[in-house]
Amino acid sequence: MHKRILYAGPLAAALLAAGCQTTKSVTTAKQPVIETLGTHEVPAGEFAYVYRKNNGTAPEFGTRPSVQEYLDLYTNFKLKVLEAEQRGLDTTQAFKRELEGYKQQLAQPYLTEKSVTDQLVREAYDRMSKEVNASHILIRMAPDAAPADTLAAYNKIMALRQRVTGGEDFNKVAAETSEDPSARDNGGKLGYFTAMQMVYPFESAAYRTKVGEVSQPVRTRFGYHIIKVNDVRQAQGEIKVAHLMIRATPGMPKADSVTAKKKIDELSSRLQRKEPWDKLVAQFSEDAGSAANGGELPPFGTGRMIPSFEEAAFRLQNPGDLSAPVQTPYGWHIIKLIEKQPVPKFEDMEASLKSKVSKDSRSELNRAAFLKRIRTENQFTENKAGKDFVFAKADTSLVNGRFKYTAPAAPAKASKTVGDNSPLFTIKGKPYLVKDFLSYAQQNQRAKKGAEPRFAMQQLYDQYVDQSLTDFEKANLETKYEDYRMLVKEYRDGILLFQLMDEKVWSKAIEDSVGLQKFFAENQSKYQWEPRVQGTVISAATPDLLKQAQTQLKAGRYEVKRVVPGP
Template sequence: DASAKENNGNLGYFTALQMVYPFEDAAYKTPPGQLSQPVRTRFGYHLIKVNNVRNAQGEIKVAHIMVRATPGMPKADSVAAKRKIDEIYARVQRKEKWEKLVVQFSEDASSSQNGGELPWFGTGRMIPSFEEAAFKLNQPDDIASPVQTPYGWHIIKLIERRGLPPYEGMETSLRNRIAKDSRSELNKAAFLKRIKTENNFREVAAAKEYILSKADSGLVRGTWKNSFGAKETAQPLFNIKDKHYPIKAFFQFAEQNQRARPNSSPAHVMNLLYDAYTEQSLLNYEKENLENKYVDYKMLVHEYRDGILLFQLMDEKVWSKALEDTVGLKAFYENNRENYKWDTRAEATILSAANPQILASAQKQMAAGLFEVRKNKPAPIAFDAGKDVITGRAKMALEELIAKLNADTSLTLRITGPLDAKEAAQKNNLAQKRAVQIQNYLTGRGIAANRIHVITNQTTNSQRTALLNLYSSDLRVLEQNLNEANALNLQASHRLFTKGENKVLDGIAWQPGTQTLEKDGRTYYIQIHQVLPPAYKKLSENRGQITSDYQAYLEKEWLNELRQRFPVKVNQAEVEKLVKK
């Protein structure tokens, strides 16, 4: 077990149905402080030492604040996420209102509007690190320090604890889990034993001795051949009711299903193949006769067949038709436009700042319209003395820059040409030529010229390196710049909002203009660019919902057609007999 190097073999606590059954069974039968006998599972052999036994912990309900940080994300983003969760935790410790912090900062969309609450869960239901931190909380409102999972960072708050649900509430779940667990092999063995009896399974002892006598070393190597005559292998090996299973059928099965078993004897391998063949034959016989044996199953199969036919008809008449009939979909939309309308919407920019000073800095940068990208800045481009030729190494750096510009179309580039002191004294526009060379290389590789700006002022540096600065109109870059010192300094967004999407925006009059206000300890700047009145949604904007409604319409029309073609007459007198008076 490779993990033993890190955990010294300590598996922690586990409960039923969390380990393979042989391992679990041995662990539960071994007293605390004792060592089990060797236990074999499909993974190998195990010696189990039981350190402690405790009662089930029941279930807990918690709330959390999450900041996303997934494995493989850039290191800078991972560090920023850790800083952000630490800042939030500091505010939690200062007793700031939990619900307010969840709404403002949690990145779990499914719980952020519900105080961060998660459904009840017990042992084995959550990521181990999350579960361990949650179950260590003792009293309601206790809060754990930030804990990391593959989804990100979490601050966990205990809401309530309760014991295990009653058996009636867990029965269905337990049955489903047991059916998928290795202990289901016990059920399978019992089932095979029962159908052997029910179907009058009869083994022919002499025939079994015969097949065992034909076992040789080829079985161990997985190369055994059925080279025996048809006459001597025509005798039945066993019978299931009135059906005979000849030796030759088993030999064909053995030849097709053998595999190398270097540590086994030929007789043992032949017995394993015989057991597999009898099991397969019993199960196949049972399947072939299920409808004759079980009337309820026969009715279920017929119902299932009818269901498939109905599904195919529904697909033909409703589902696929709605997707493929674009003319009909458009006509349905035009006839039902009143059902697809936007409420009043506002195109707005919202800045949420930790204090007025940060907000003022953000507004100043917004006025310029572009924000310098400070993270992962492009490497400067070096030139040889007195030359404006782009070197091979410089081209490699420019190719990386081109990839960035192609990946993010909001980026623009500013190029400042370089000179050393000697070159500057010559006054030959070499700096301009170097900057233009870089510009031409980029435009030649498909970067639009209007995204590149050349600074004509000559700059002097001893390395003769052209300075490349990226700028973006994306508000996320503004966030990154102002959150370098504190991950919660600024949150910025620009998009169309409807009523109910943003509580701060809902609290002001919706009319074009700007407004600054204080709410819940933060300073907000809101610019409403335009207010869009209620309007019809375009088909392209709401195709999913319109298609679903069109399918419902087609189904209704189809049913009406069927009622006309196949009138249904109800014998009301018989129906009345079924009603309990």
Template sequence: MMNRNTCLALLACLVATGGCKVNQQASSSKDPVIATVGNTPIYSSEFKYVYDKNAVADSLPAQESLQQYLDLYVNFRLKVLEAESLGLDTLDSFNQELGGYKQQLAEPYLQDSSITTSLVKQAYDRLKEEIHASHILISLPEDADPKDTLAAYQKITDIRQKAMQGTDFTTLAKENSQDPSAASNGGDLGYFTALQMVYPFEDAAYQTPAGQISQPVRTKFGYHLIKVIDRRPSQGKIKTAHIMVRTNPEAPVEDATAAKQKIDEIYSRLQKGEDWNQLTMQFSEDAGSKTKGGVLPPFTTGSMIPAFEEAAFALKNAGEYSRPVLTPYGWHIIKLVEKTGLEPFEDLETSLRQKVTRDSRSELNRTLLLKRLKTENAFVEQPKVYALAEKSATNALPAGQWTYATDSKDLQKTLFTILKQKYTLGDFFAYVQKNQQAKPNLTAAYYMKMLYTDFVNQSIMEYEKKHLEQKYPQYKYLVKEYRDGMLLFQRMEDKVWSRSLTDTTGYKNYYENNRTAYQWGKRVTATVYNAASAEVLAEVKTLLKKKSYPVKEVTFQDIYFDSGVGKLNSDHQAKLDNLAKAMAQDKNLLLEVSGYADIRENESVSAERAQAVTDYLVENGVDITRIVVKDFGRFKPISKTDRQKNRRVAVGITSTSKTAIEKVVNARKPLNLEITEGVFQKGDNAYVDNIDWKPGSYTLNQNGRVIYIEVASVEQPRAKTLEEARGQVISDYQTYLEKQWIEELRKKYAVVINEKEVKKLME
């Protein structure tokens, strides 16, 4: 039986993979029918395809396995036939959705796979190296008229000649480049690697030696000259965290000074050993990362602001952090989290293939594909007919107001053919009138030629799409699979899945009629402590006696008060806000709030301080039952020179969760301790299986480790309640509903099996 998740997974798999390699044989008059469902034949090739693709290897003999799968496939066809009988395949919403999927499934067939593979390998090889380059840009629209293209080319050529004769490239960039940033950076692009620039630019840069200047390069932005300054091995990928204080080059002097002072103070506190995460949470002005310890997504060369990138890659060891770094967005202290080299080709191939098919390299692929399709589909032009189109190009065309005489006999003339299909001058003129735009910088003749090229290319691609099913049987199978899968999904949703969830009376009755199927075996409630040694276990037992346990990941630094003051200030509240958040996220945490006073203060102020902290936490959602308040009064001074250290509130944080013990013990060595808590049946846990199932504690020695087990209680076998068995009951009820439905369908539609042809398949 197919449940909802299985069906969803099947559809997702088809989209993600574009299907699997299939038998190239298509159904034909010689393709035998192995079964008929209603009036719908199931051809041998169709069944063999789905069986080879989907049948799971098992211990059954091949003949029995095939027979079982045939039964399942007949059931599948019955459900699809029922959906068709209800007209679900004629709904606009269905065909619109199917059209989108067909477009996705067609994509692999509308690319030249050999070119894509070559470009993927080239991109990976280039990722091994980083280029530092400067450029000069003479802007030019992609669809520029030839006269404008020639003028831009002549201008960039003249600039190159000056550079080759010794004129400083940076000076030339500042004087001539139409890249807006050139005036300030002299055209310097910093370091970049593959897939970060448009492909023609990247290609020229990687083919130019260090210290050399490229020939003029045409991209969608215009003409470029590229001077390669340096080439170096890839720095790999880096993951960082940062603390940020915002400012910008236009900020008033007093604001810029305040930002610098703030970042310097944060840096000073880091150097004194204060916690990175606490400082990030309290002071960083990057809202997106401050709650995550300042951690940013990994990046490679050319992906970040140069100043940030340079400082980040200069860090050598995980945990090391930089001095404050200024970027156009503000000041940053950057911490290295992780640095890795270029991943193996096998790990990157899929993502590289996706990028290659989406970036400007795809234009090269499309150009070569169109060239191949013209040959395969016998594309033939009629130049004399195109001459009529060119003759009709008036100045109204670049104005976007061109029209044509719809009664002209010339419109029936064939402009070009794709195999036997004719495309007339009238077809082209209708396309021109629909797609023309105002292009005042173009001549009429050149614009007509552009539109003709677009029309030819679009026609070739549309022709290929329409004939994919005849050309590629595997594509036809995939489209059919997808269509049938969508119909199946809709009927299963209506008849089984939704009904099983909403028909509470139905699944309750099913549970009552099948209670014996939902039973708990004998169970124990236990905690298993898997310790690396007897010494570790002894430490664990000591901690267990405390009932609440020390916490490693949540910390709180003492807050200090001015002499005689018991009220909280804004800094105190900011720290307590973070603590309240941690308490909300982890309901196992407990607090011990301790107030202190200096020997020179009134003793009552210590209680006032502790109560102020407690009241603030309670106001911010912390349950008072999770707080223990202690007043230590005028406690023995911590410092005789720094009296503020004596005027404080300390907060001890513990947890009732045994997970806290695990974290404390594993802080020294990650594998010191593993704790497993739960309710166990036989077979759930090998250690629990090896002890007497009676309340108490047990110690085992296995594989050099010490296993300590505390059994809290033992429960005898009993029936599961409906709530305990609900997930399993609903799943079984779905199976029951589906079985009933199939029985109804087999009565409604005749199923005829051609045993002779089935036997041939088995043989």
């Protein structure tokens, strides 16, 4: 393949000039060409980007020898990629599937708001320094409840708030009215919890409410809550313990319950007499999952264990301390403290918190901020006439999940009348037609008994807009972000190179043993040692020692005199 290199001035200077500006958007201006491989032109900016990425920290970065050496390597790489393309390796379904999988992964950081994520991660960490003890009352409501149902639930929770702020006992009212099933037994008490343990709106309301006060209604995916904060304390961090357990369930016969209590008391006495913990646990503990490992449990923090177990564990002060027998719904436990671990530093938790935030209900805030930004950047514009036309089709069939739509054939000529082929909205001038949304509505509708038809249509419309904006953004990432475009190209070329090398070298080497033998025979002369000598190098501290060594060298023997210390 013919290679032609074009230089625009000194090579290093041209490259650095081409790559010195890092911009968010990809420029459409014609770039200077650094070389042509056959008919394929390699833009100077492309090479400068790759060179800078792989050599930016090297001491010789930007020098002519460094640039020239890397250009030679890059040229050989590009020639192999072009060979793979000529062989059609970039047209196979396997290649397309693999590249598409990588593109989906690479796109994720560009479909989020980094600044929002960073704020949420820092907020979560700061909240982890405190633990909140709270009670709540819940009035259930579906996440996509109709406005009438939402208002009814809101009025109901506000009436309950007036009762508890007017002097009635919060936990008594919770036991009587809360639609959280556990409230009948615990009076709405949640115990202590910290950040990332409750859904985000609930957590935020709890952390913003003062001790002794009741929050305003807060909506989560479960419904409306009011929250009373009972206490706030410094975070206890995590704790690692081991336990010895004797099973005893609430519904077991009384005789068996008494036997279990006697057994745990006896084991507690034996432990107080310093009998070996591991031996007693292995012999008597009825928690099969931990008994073989000295009763050790994974580290846990506030809100992760049964409250009675957790409270007893955190009261232990020093490693090796043992608790008195503690009862839980599972039975009786003796707990041994192994270690206490304070809340880690932010730097040590940042990566794991980012992962949790992306999966937590907090991610809804990030998603909303992202959609708001790309609405503006991608010039989202609604067509009111098209939207009115769509909403006029909302009827009870949509509420019942039986809405049907058949798209008409395209009109023979443009019509000024609003209809199925009219734009519903545009994204950067690209029209999204009424008929496409109505087909989407038919495919994605869900029955919403009692809902208003226009409300059901509005929810589907909002989903369609969000999906269309996201899909448009994904489809244009390569033209919008240079880093993304170059990374996709790097992965694409890397896959092709791997497939070419596999076909031409690795698989061939495995399958063609005769060819390997022939290649070895024809090329072994290229890999022989050049003429060489074997010698001895003698270093001496003084000329006299060197003369002695030269004399002894002829005899092939070196006399070594050892100095023996005197008495």
